[in-house]
Amino acid sequence: QSALTQPASVSESPGQSITISCSGTSSDVGGYNHVSWYQQHPGKAPKLMIYDVNNRPSGVSYRFSGSKSGNTASLTISGLQDEDEADYYCSSYTSSNTYVFGTGTKVAVL
Amino acid sequence: QVQLVQSGTEVKKPGASVKASCKVSGDTFSGNHIHWVRQAPGQGLEWMGLINAANGGTSYAQKFQGRVSMTKATSTSTVYMELTSLTSEDTAVYYCAREPSGTYNCDKWGQGTLVTVSS
Helix, strand or coil: CCCEECCCEEEECCCCCEEEEEECCCCCCCCCCCEEEEEECCCCCCEEEEECCCECCCCCCCCEEEEEECCEEEEEECCCCHHHCEEEEEEEECCCCCEEEECCEEEEEC | CCEEEECCCEEECCCCCEEEEEEEECCCHHHEEEEEEEECCCCCEEEEEEEECCCCCEEECHHHCCCEEEEEEHHHCEEEEEECCCCHHHCEEEEEEEEECCCCCCCEECCCEEEEECC
């Protein structure tokens, strides 16, 4: 199972919006609505930000939203804040009853 | 408040095995799947596998098939991950994470266990 493809880095100024893509196949992202997004700050454990494509866990800011089209899922962060600077990973359930993570995207707030 | 508390740092020699633990508290143990995810230094997250805490059923990433084993001890609400035939490429932080059964996402994570493989 190959890792899902994400851009290596995205940067934007505070207050702006960014979108991170997560490209897979019909055996993972395209085949199931079980795509999650995780935020990871340096030296910390990942934190769930979005589950089942577009659902936010309790306590996660409304500025985070998710979507999916075909084999590509996306995470959008609106109103970018300094605290959003972190690594972001997508994850998907697969047809093999396994999971796969994306390659990860480093978000920089300029 | 659900908590996952992992065992401490390990240093192993090439060819050895490591067994990390993950103790779950604050929730019904059997209502969860426990995933193991690793992260090599400066690298991304890599899914290794999961264990169904209710019945012990497992699913492993193909990459680790034959080299990883995940088990549970219901009496202590603890899950174990054993990785054998270690090489330097297994040097990583190993995380356990809780998935409420059937939800397909990991909402709580342990603090991580650093495993260093060095001769």
